[in-house]
Amino acid sequence: MKQTLDTRQINAFVDGELGLESQLEIERHMRLDADLRERVEGARQLRSAVREHAEYHEMPSALRERLELLAEPKAQKPAASPRAAALVERWWGWRPAAASLALVAIGALAMNLATLQASRNDRLLDEVVSSHVRSTLGQHLVDVASSDHHTVKPWLSSKLDFSPPVNELHLPDCEFLGGRVDYLDGRPVAALVYRKGRHIVNAFVWPGTARDSKADFSTERGFQTARWSQGAMTHWVVSDVNREEFDAIVRAIQSAESAK
Amino acid sequence: MGDDENRRRFVQLALPHAGAAYNLARWLTQNEQDAQDVVQEAMMRALRYMGKFHGDNARPWLLQIVRHACFSWLKENRPADRAFLDDDDDSLQEIAAPASDEPPSIALRNAERVEINQAIAALPVAYREVLVLRELEDLSYTDIARIAEIPVGTVMSRLSRARSLMRTALMPGARPVLRTVPRAVNGGNAP
Numbered sequence: 001m002k003q004t005l006d007t008r009q010i011n012a013f014v015d016g017e018l019g020l021e022s023q024l025e026i027e028r029h030m031r032l033d034a035d036l037r038e039r040v041e042g043a044r045q046l047r048s049a050v051r052e053h054a055e056y057h058e059m060p061s062a063l064r065e066r067l068e069l070l071a072e073p074k075a076q077k078p079a080a081s082p083r084a085a086a087l088v089e090r091w092w093g094w095r096p097a098a099a100s101l102a103l104v105a106i107g108a109l110a111m112n113l114a115t116l117q118a119s120r121n122d123r124l125l126d127e128v129v130s131s132h133v134r135s136t137l138g139q140h141l142v143d144v145a146s147s148d149h150h151t152v153k154p155w156l157s158s159k160l161d162f163s164p165p166v167n168e169l170h171l172p173d174c175e176f177l178g179g180r181v182d183y184l185d186g187r188p189v190a191a192l193v194y195r196k197g198r199h200i201v202n203a204f205v206w207p208g209t210a211r212d213s214k215a216d217f218s219t220e221r222g223f224q225t226a227r228w229s230q231g232a233m234t235h236w237v238v239s240d241v242n243r244e245e246f247d248a249i250v251r252a253i254q255s256a257e258s259a260k
Numbered sequence: 261m262g263d264d265e266n267r268r269r270f271v272q273l274a275l276p277h278a279g280a281a282y283n284l285a286r287w288l289t290q291n292e293q294d295a296q297d298v299v300q301e302a303m304m305r306a307l308r309y310m311g312k313f314h315g316d317n318a319r320p321w322l323l324q325i326v327r328h329a330c331f332s333w334l335k336e337n338r339p340a341d342r343a344f345l346d347d348d349d350d351s352l353q354e355i356a357a358p359a360s361d362e363p364p365s366i367a368l369r370n371a372e373r374v375e376i377n378q379a380i381a382a383l384p385v386a387y388r389e390v391l392v393l394r395e396l397e398d399l400s401y402t403d404i405a406r407i408a409e410i411p412v413g414t415v416m417s418r419l420s421r422a423r424s425l426m427r428t429a430l431m432p433g434a435r436p437v438l439r440t441v442p443r444a445v446n447g448g449n450a451p
Contacts, residue, residue: 006420007420007423007424008416008417008419008420010420011416011419011420011423012401012416015394015401015419017400017401017416042427043423046423046426046427046430047395047423049376049430050376050380050391050395050426051395051396053372053373053376053377054376054377054380054392054395054396055373055377056283056396057282057283057286057287057292057295058279058282058283059278059279059282059283059299060282060292060296062296063278063282063296063299063300064278066300067275067278067299067300067303068275070270070300070303070304070307071267071270071271071275071307072267073263073264073267150293150297153297154296154297154300157300157301157304158300161304162304163297163300163301163304
């Protein structure tokens, strides 16, 4: 018996995972076999030592709160925490002013708005640039100001119905300022904000098609923009940096993303 | 309506197991912040797929999602750790057998809390996960098999091997050299 009983069976016996018949059979053998008794005793000691001493990691309360927030309908979210409510209130309170301000800016910048095309990307391009302009004109550049993606990502995830990729960019003279929730293409999106030199860069992310695509660059009202799909996310980046620096930023975002 | 129903079931069925989800993620990623990110992502996924869950015990279902998220994370961030999974389980069983023939040590009972936690943390991830699911979550072999997406026989092999490694790590003076001796003797006697 001893030789046919491998360690796996002894472990399963100690765990009570053998069928009743096999459990009883091993018990019978144990009465006769001192060596088997010793092996079973050894397995039991280890089992109870691990159960007694292994640390059961308690969930941090911040995570628990975020998870509970997940379960609440989006419309009731502001009520969940005073801070979130204040943020939303500020955002909405500030929006009409920002919208009119942006309209003035758009009107001044682009005389050819009348030729605005109906296609989705052109409309989006317009939305993205407007959103970028709004963010740089108003006070509302970031909702969460942190250069640490470990702080920004969970915050954004808790406000959105997806978890955006958040990367710090390792470029000279480039700083990660934080993130905010913005509204594009008829849905809430994540906006990650970087500063390159004196220029602000907005990188928008939201769930998109699964198929990756190359960056499509274009210039709109003097702003550099790029859009692409990566990791099932739609990415739009916009800034007023020069073209070379903009290319470097887009490449850095893409490679940070694909390096994951 | 469908969304409300999903959320209601999420709160009722999945959320109560968030603690288990975190403990598993924390043991697999070995890092508090990463565990939080992984759990958050997994819970969002659980909410999205709540409609696909049928049954009343969502714990194995949720832990399977969390485990999956952890391994995606490991694949991206700790590719070396995960490579171990490709090992053949039959060979593990062979290696596992001899270690059990070492006499159980009194020293084991005195093993410090710290040592035990370090020994678990040092286990290759494929063994760590079955041990955590068994000893900390007290799950049955069947549930572990489902969560780790392996046959029950493989659960037995890995658990057995995990415990052998634990015993070796916890026993003072137990070195690989010592282990080869009983192994050779046993090999000669085995049928």
